[in-house]
Amino acid sequence: MTAKQWTLYEARARIIKSLAHPARLLMVDELAKQPLCVCDLRKLVGSDLSTVSKHLAVLKNAGIVADEKRGSQVFYSLRCPCVTAFFTCAETVLKKTLHDQLQSLGGKNRRGA
Amino acid sequence: MTAKQWTLYEARARIIKSLAHPARLLMVDELAKQPLCVCDLRKLVGSDLSTVSKHLAVLKNAGIVADEKRGSQVFYSLRCPCVTAFFTCAETVLKKTLHDQLQSLGGKNRRGA
DNA sequence: AAAACACTTGGCTATTATGCCAAGTAACCA
DNA sequence: TGGTTACTTGGCATAATAGCCAAGTGTTTT
Numbered sequence: 596m597t598a599k600q601w602t603l604y605e606a607r608a609r610i611i612k613s614l615a616h617p618a619r620l621l622m623v624d625e626l627a628k629q630p631l632c633v634c635d636l637r638k639l640v641g642s643d644l645s646t647v648s649k650h651l652a653v654l655k656n657a658g659i660v661a662d663e664k665r666g667s668q669v670f671y672s673l674r675c676p677c678v679t680a681f682f683t684c685a686e687t688v689l690k691k692t693l694h695d696q697l698q699s700l701g702g703k704n705r706r707g708a
Numbered sequence: 709m710t711a712k713q714w715t716l717y718e719a720r721a722r723i724i725k726s727l728a729h730p731a732r733l734l735m736v737d738e739l740a741k742q743p744l745c746v747c748d749l750r751k752l753v754g755s756d757l758s759t760v761s762k763h764l765a766v767l768k769n770a771g772i773v774a775d776e777k778r779g780s781q782v783f784y785s786l787r788c789p790c791v792t793a794f795f796t797c798a799e800t801v802l803k804k805t806l807h808d809q810l811q812s813l814g815g816k817n818r819r820g821a
Numbered sequence: 822a823a824a825a826c827a828c829t830t831g832g833c834t835a836t837t838a839t840g841c842c843a844a845g846t847a848a849c850c851a
Numbered sequence: 852t853g854g855t856t857a858c859t860t861g862g863c864a865t866a867a868t869a870g871c872c873a874a875g876t877g878t879t880t881t
Contacts, residue, residue, distance in 0.1 A: 596734070596752060604730035604737075607798040612728035616839085617717035620724070621709070624717075633858060639709060646840050648859055653838095658805035667848040667857050675804055677797040684790040685720040691788055692771035729869085746828060759870050761829055766868095780827050780878040825880075831873085838867070843860105850855075 613657030614681055619650050627679055630672035726770030732763050740792055743785035
């Protein structure tokens with residue numbers, strides 16, 4: 596493991612970390628459909644406006660979203676649609692985990708039958 | 709946004725968060741090739757054995773890896789190969805960010821030329 | 822049985838993240 | 852110009868992470 600390789604893993608981790616929050620995940624999910632202003636996103640997640648703004652700053656800093664000022668509003672949009680791959684994979688992991696848990700339960704019950 | 713939907717985003721976030729660390733990312737990357745024991749992974753990341761063990765516990769808890777005891781060793785393996793999608797997407801974001809930064813620099817220089 | 826090896830867990834401290842309030846900036850309205 | 856809307860930033864309290872050491876468990880070797 597060279598220092599250079601480690602730096603690459605750190606860069607990747609920063610991007611992934613920026614998505615590791617339910618509110619940010621929700622916002623990204625909506626932004627995948629269309630650009631939205633901060634007040635729209637605020638209604639969506641239901642937190643304080645400052646909280647939403649900071650979440651968006653995290654995503655912007657990671658390069659996940661871009662911001663564009665239109666009049667008094669700021670619209671955010673998804674820069675890389677591929678982030679939806681995160682969702683599908685997370686979903687896969689969740690499903691597999693539940694599936695395996697069911698399996699082991701079933702196995703317990705069937706044991707001795 | 710219903711409570712049920714929010715719970716789903718929390719579940720996804722837990723999975724993504726478990727990957728949001730360079731050491732864990734590195735380990736997952738290696739485990740994508742083959743199952744490895746903790747001591748091998750320790751050599752790889754270079755941290756204390758307890759630190760590596762705790763990182764693996766995080767991944768296991770999220771359902772990313774599975775553990776199997778073989779004699780005195782514990783081998784970890786990747787449960788969902790799709791997590792490699794995280795890497796490729798993170799890579800895409802990184803590249804796009806760098807590309808756009810180059811673009812804007814180029815634009816600055818070309819301005820007035 | 823004792824020693825060595827491979828882990829895991831508890832405990833601790835340092836760092837980082839989260840989320841609210843309050844204050845500041847910028848655009849728009851009257 | 853004064854007020855309102857839309858957002859960002861600073862500050863702060865609380866909570867979660869990270870990583871080391873030390874101690875404990877289970878396995879293999881001698």
